[in-house]
Structure formats: C-alpha cells, structure tokens
Amino acid sequence: MRAHLVVGGGEHAPTVTGRVAAGTSLRPTVRSHRAGEGTDPVLEAIEHHLDRLLDALDLPSPVVADLVGRLLPPELPTLLRLARSLDQAESDDHELVAEVDLEVARVLDLPQRVARAFAAFVPVVARWEVLVAPEGVGALPAPEPPVLAALREGADLLERLDAAIADPEVTAVHLAAPAGPVGAARRADAEVLLALMGRTLTAVHPDGGSGVENLPVSPAADLPSLERRGEEWLLHIDLPGVRAADLDLVRHDDELVLGCAGRTRRVLLPSVLRRCDIERAGVAGGVLTLTMTPDERVWPRG
Incomplete structure (x- = not known):
C-alpha cells in the first residue's frame, strides 16, 4: 500500500489530487474527502468525559x-479520519489519495504530539x-470504561499515522501550497518537519502548472543506523538538508528532542542506548551522528 497525501491548502489542491489519483497504479484508488460524516468514536468518548471531568475539577x-x-x-x-482511511486502504490493498485540508505543519506535527x-x-x-481521586476524597467522577479504550485507540491510530507519514516507502507527500509568501512559508515548514523525520518532500506541484517539480532526494546513507565500535555506540539519524548550526539537540530521559527553525520532533532512543551517555x-551530509x-x-566495569 502506498498513500499519497496532498497538503498545503492551495486553491489548486483538488486539481493536484485528481492528477495524482489518475497517475497511481491500476489497483483501486480510495479518495479521502474534506468533510466527514458523524463523530469519530474516539473523539466522542474523550470529549464527553473531558467535559464532565473539567466541570468537576473546577480548574x-x-x-x-x-x-x-x-x-x-x-x-x-480530520487526522483520525485520515488514520482510519490509511488503515482501511491497507486492509483492502488499495492506494489512498487524500487531499488533507489542513495547515501542512499541523498535518506533519500533530499526530506525534x-x-x-x-x-x-x-x-x-x-x-x-x-x-487522582482516592476513595473518600471528594466526589470526583470516575472515568467511564470507554474513555480508557478511546485513549488507547486514539494513541495507536495517531502513532501509526505518524509512522506512515515519516516513511517514504509508505507515504508520498505532495505539496500544493498557495502562491506567494504563504506558500513559501508552508513549503519551508514542510521541508523542516520532514527533515526531522528523516525524509524530504516527494513533490511540489506549481500553481496553475500541469507538471510536477520533483525535489532532489537525499541519497540513502550507507551507514547502519546503529553500530558498535569498541566500547562506544554510534547512532546515525538522517536529517536531510539540516546543518549543524541549525540543529538543536536535547536529551530528555529515553528520547532525543530534535529542533530546527522553531520545529521539534521527538525520537525514542534504541533500548540498548537508554543507559548510555x-x-x-x-x-555531516545531512546525518546526525551521536557517539554514546x-x-x-x-x-559498572570490572
């Protein structure tokens, strides 16, 4: 299964979506629409409980x-509908072409958050x-059983959506942004956020043009992502186009927080490195290397 996401919010996005759909393989193509009917069960369960809880807590x-x-x-x-559409396309062995009518930065950043x-x-x-509410302390409402299931299902759906967007073998990201400064800003956001995922934009579709401007794809690194050298471990993380001067790096417990141009992404350390410094x-060359x-x-040694 390969998904094609048309993002950027430009007026020509519907045309791009149609063009991308026409160019996919002969397998059936599923089209995702801007508006969905009904409320997602995950959203409904969490909203209902959150209202009751906040009223009781008086925060x-x-x-x-x-x-x-x-x-x-x-x-x-919209993100939950997209996640479910991806799951359905994979289950049916279909390709998904989805016009996602959201800010490109929100599409790329929100699923993980x-x-x-x-x-x-x-x-x-x-x-x-x-x-929170030990027995006999106040009268706070207890969470209803569907809430826990909804939180778990929602986290799982959005984690899978985030992983799909970050994987160029699964998802193609087509940018169809407005012309002018707004479009340029959205392209910059897309490039930064995708770089922090270790990938580049698949294509940029010019306003009013019938062609596709393909962006250069960074060559795959020959180095393994994790290697052992004596008593040291080397962790390699692809960050195409990011320079050392532009990168902020913070370790938080078992995660790395990568930052560039005001955008951030969290990367979970491999288990073998979680007790390393x-x-x-x-x-160098769009690859972050950590020596740990x-x-x-x-x-303890010896």
Whole structure:
C-alpha cells in the first residue's frame, strides 16, 4: 500500500489530487474527502468525559485551555479520519489519495504530539483511584470504561499515522501550497518537519502548472543506523538538508528532542542506548551522528 497525501491548502489542491489519483497504479484508488460524516468514536468518548471531568475539577481557565488544546485540537477529527482511511486502504490493498485540508505543519506535527498526549493520559485514567481521586476524597467522577479504550485507540491510530507519514516507502507527500509568501512559508515548514523525520518532500506541484517539480532526494546513507565500535555506540539519524548550526539537540530521559527553525520532533532512543551517555554529536551530509558510551553508574566495569 502506498498513500499519497496532498497538503498545503492551495486553491489548486483538488486539481493536484485528481492528477495524482489518475497517475497511481491500476489497483483501486480510495479518495479521502474534506468533510466527514458523524463523530469519530474516539473523539466522542474523550470529549464527553473531558467535559464532565473539567466541570468537576473546577480548574483555572489557562489549565483547561492547555489540556483541551493538547488532547482535542481542532484538526483532530480530520487526522483520525485520515488514520482510519490509511488503515482501511491497507486492509483492502488499495492506494489512498487524500487531499488533507489542513495547515501542512499541523498535518506533519500533530499526530506525534497528540498521540503522546493520549498515551500520557492513559495511566492517569487507568489508576484514577490511586493517582487522582482516592476513595473518600471528594466526589470526583470516575472515568467511564470507554474513555480508557478511546485513549488507547486514539494513541495507536495517531502513532501509526505518524509512522506512515515519516516513511517514504509508505507515504508520498505532495505539496500544493498557495502562491506567494504563504506558500513559501508552508513549503519551508514542510521541508523542516520532514527533515526531522528523516525524509524530504516527494513533490511540489506549481500553481496553475500541469507538471510536477520533483525535489532532489537525499541519497540513502550507507551507514547502519546503529553500530558498535569498541566500547562506544554510534547512532546515525538522517536529517536531510539540516546543518549543524541549525540543529538543536536535547536529551530528555529515553528520547532525543530534535529542533530546527522553531520545529521539534521527538525520537525514542534504541533500548540498548537508554543507559548510555552522549559523548559527542555532529552533523555531516545531512546525518546526525551521536557517539554514546555506557553510563558507569548502571554499567559498572570490572
């Protein structure tokens, strides 16, 4: 299965979507529409419980706004429909051509962020009586059973959507942005966010043009992503087009937070490196290389 996502919000996006659909293989093509009918069951369950919970907790308005923004961004219904469309296309062995009528940065960035927010909320709901409302303390409503299932399903759907977008073997990303500065800004956002995923744009479709401007594809690195050299481990992460001066790198527990041009992405360290320290980091040829050594506090020598 290969999915083709037309993003960018340009007026010519429907034309591009039709052109991409016409150029796909002879297998049936599924078209995703801008508007969906009904409410996704994941969204319905979480919204219902969140309203009850926030009313009972009587939290300050800024806290409520932050929580709702993380769990229920306005783009969530579209992203859930897209995730389900991808699953259905894979199940049916169809190709998916989807015009995604959202800001390109939100399409590329939100699935990971919301999936993590859902996943972080799962243990809170699962252990509600221990962590939030012990028996006899107040009268907070207990989460309804469908809420936990909805959080888990939503996290799984969005994680798979994020992985599909990040994989050029699965998803082609076609940019059909407006002309002028807005389109240029959206292209820059797409290039940065995809670079942090280790890939480039598949194609840019010029406004009013019948052709496709193919972007240069970075050659695949010959180095393995993880290798052992003596007592050191080398971790290689593709960041096509990113220079060392433009990259921000922070380690947070078992994750790396990669930043460039105001955009960020989290990368989970391989399990063998989670008890190692970063000794050196460098970027060359669009590849970030981390040199890591075992933490002597957890890997005693001799």
